[in-house]
Amino acid sequence: MKKVVLFLTIMFMTMSYGQEIKQIPQINVNGEGKVKVAPDQVCISATVETKGNNAKDVKKQNDEKIDAVLKFIKKMNVPTADFKTKQVALNPQYDYEKKKTSYNATQTIEIVLKDLTKYDELMEGLVQQGINRIDKVSFETSKLAQIETEARKLAIKDAKLKAEDYVSVLGQKVGKAYTIADNTQVYRPQPMYSAMKTMAMDSAGAENQTLAVGEIEVVANVSVSFILD
Numbered sequence: 001m002k003k004v005v006l007f008l009t010i011m012f013m014t015m016s017y018g019q020e021i022k023q024i025p026q027i028n029v030n031g032e033g034k035v036k037v038a039p040d041q042v043c044i045s046a047t048v049e050t051k052g053n054n055a056k057d058v059k060k061q062n063d064e065k066i067d068a069v070l071k072f073i074k075k076m077n078v079p080t081a082d083f084k085t086k087q088v089a090l091n092p093q094y095d096y097e098k099k100k101t102s103y104n105a106t107q108t109i110e111i112v113l114k115d116l117t118k119y120d121e122l123m124e125g126l127v128q129q130g131i132n133r134i135d136k137v138s139f140e141t142s143k144l145a146q147i148e149t150e151a152r153k154l155a156i157k158d159a160k161l162k163a164e165d166y167v168s169v170l171g172q173k174v175g176k177a178y179t180i181a182d183n184t185q186v187y188r189p190q191p192m193y194s195a196m197k198t199m200a201m202d203s204a205g206a207e208n209q210t211l212a213v214g215e216i217e218v219v220a221n222v223s224v225s226f227i228l229d
Contacts, residue, residue: 025228026178027166031159033151033220039139042119045086046126047108047133055103059090062105065130069109072129076122082112108135114142141216151220152184159224167228175227183221 050062087108163174
């Protein structure tokens, strides 16, 4: 009997507690914060690819081109810490029609260029030294963590402002935040660029332009529940 009474008491307290929680007056709102920034660096993924019928010769030719590429990157005064070999491969490829095996050697270099004024010169030089595949060009910012923090703060301020707007006509005030859910998806669209194209000089003799960097936009989204006073 005591166990039954104890169980009923605990159950009643749980129900009462649940009802008490549900009765807390609150408002749920979403907030958004946006921060735009101009990129200050670019990440380039470039590959040397060589094909042939002899594995040893193919690898040798590919290595020679990569050696020239690396020397050129160093000549451009890119710090050693800002470029590295990302992938190396030597694969046989069998042609079933000709019943013959050929070989494909590839080596990918990843470069972080922190001086955007050297972008055109670097890209042109890479191709001249043997790069025959540009896999990716991504414009980035070195201040991403700082920008994300600013966007989150703006999102919280936006949420609070919305809550105050809603309750201002009800004669109530926005109290402390009860719950905060971060729904942030950092959106970093690739800036527009035209690495392989140039604009024709106009009648005024303007210099060719090959790069339109644009801006990176970081968007933070939050859901906040505020207690109403």
